[in-house]
Amino acid sequence: MEIHFLGSGGGRWVTLTQKLRTGGIRLHAEAKVHLDPGPGAVLSMAQAGLNPLDTDAVFVTHSHPDHYTDSHVMIEAMTRGMRTRRGIFGGSRSVVLGEGDAGPVVTKYHLGKVGETHVITPGGTVSTLSFRVRGLEARHSDPTTVGLSFEFEDGVVAYTSDTEYFQGMSQSYEEARVLIINVIRPASRRIPWHLCTEDVIKILEEVKPELAILNHFGMNMIGVASREAERVQKATGVRTVAAKDFMRVVVNEGIEVESGVR
Numbered sequence: 001m002e003i004h005f006l007g008s009g010g011g012r013w014v015t016l017t018q019k020l021r022t023g024g025i026r027l028h029a030e031a032k033v034h035l036d037p038g039p040g041a042v043l044s045m046a047q048a049g050l051n052p053l054d055t056d057a058v059f060v061t062h063s064h065p066d067h068y069t070d071s072h073v074m075i076e077a078m079t080r081g082m083r084t085r086r087g088i089f090g091g092s093r094s095v096v097l098g099e100g101d102a103g104p105v106v107t108k109y110h111l112g113k114v115g116e117t118h119v120i121t122p123g124g125t126v127s128t129l130s131f132r133v134r135g136l137e138a139r140h141s142d143p144t145t146v147g148l149s150f151e152f153e154d155g156v157v158a159y160t161s162d163t164e165y166f167q168g169m170s171q172s173y174e175e176a177r178v179l180i181i182n183v184i185r186p187a188s189r190r191i192p193w194h195l196c197t198e199d200v201i202k203i204l205e206e207v208k209p210e211l212a213i214l215n216h217f218g219m220n221m222i223g224v225a226s227r228e229a230e231r232v233q234k235a236t237g238v239r240t241v242a243a244k245d246f247m248r249v250v251v252n253e254g255i256e257v258e259s260g261v262r
């Protein structure tokens with residue numbers, strides 16, 4: 001299995017300035033999955049030499065632009081230019097159906113061309129693919145936000161999505177070989193609805209994945225993300241790296257991290 005980071009950035013200001021990319025994450029295993037295709041996903045794929053037509057599933061964890069803006073483009077790729085009804089689209093309730101003033105963020109026209117559409121809820125699963133995907137609880141300003149756990153042959157990859165720390169959250173990640181954690185702020189500089197490095201340390205004191213990847217950095221993480229990852233590793237004993245734009249992680253018997261830019 002391979003994990004490609006098409007962006008290590010997140011939040012409004014990094015997205016607006018593109019100081020870090022915001023194209024989401026590709027999981028290439030039994031099937032090829034695009035996770036949270038934010039602004040620039042398709043551009044970053046072209047620059048990374050990845051073919052968007054090689055997409056079997058698109059998952060969007062909540063209705064914020066740094067997670068969904070390239071969804072339509074990825075659906076058009078997945079459906080081979082809207083000519084073939086194929087692929088899976090999974091999204092939070094806000095993404096697919098709309099919830100209050102959040103979403104929906106994907107058009108009916110696009111969902112009409114997808115093979116199957118799933119509303120992902122915490123604890124809900126999608127098993128029509130060659131692997132199982134499970135929705136995980138998250139606490140974010142979009143109340144229907146979900147984390148995701150992908151059960152591949154090479155092991156489980158869990159993704160927190162945007163969330164703040166809450167009691168019991170770590171249980172969701174117990175099976176994960178690789179845990180991708182969206183941490184927008186360093187140290188204990190916590191803001192509502194998001195994780196900071198201190199929260200990550202709490203999580204990794206409770207669960208021990210083989211590799212933790214810090215991801216989705218806001219302005220305050222620029223230039224210090226690798227140092228924060230080192231600090232987390234020292235405090236918890238869990239191998240921890242900071243995501244980089246175009247970073248690739250290869251997971252088989254072992255886990256190799258190939259550095260990208262920055």
Ligand SMILES: [Zn+2]
Nearest residue numbers: 010011066162
């Ligand atoms: Zn975000």
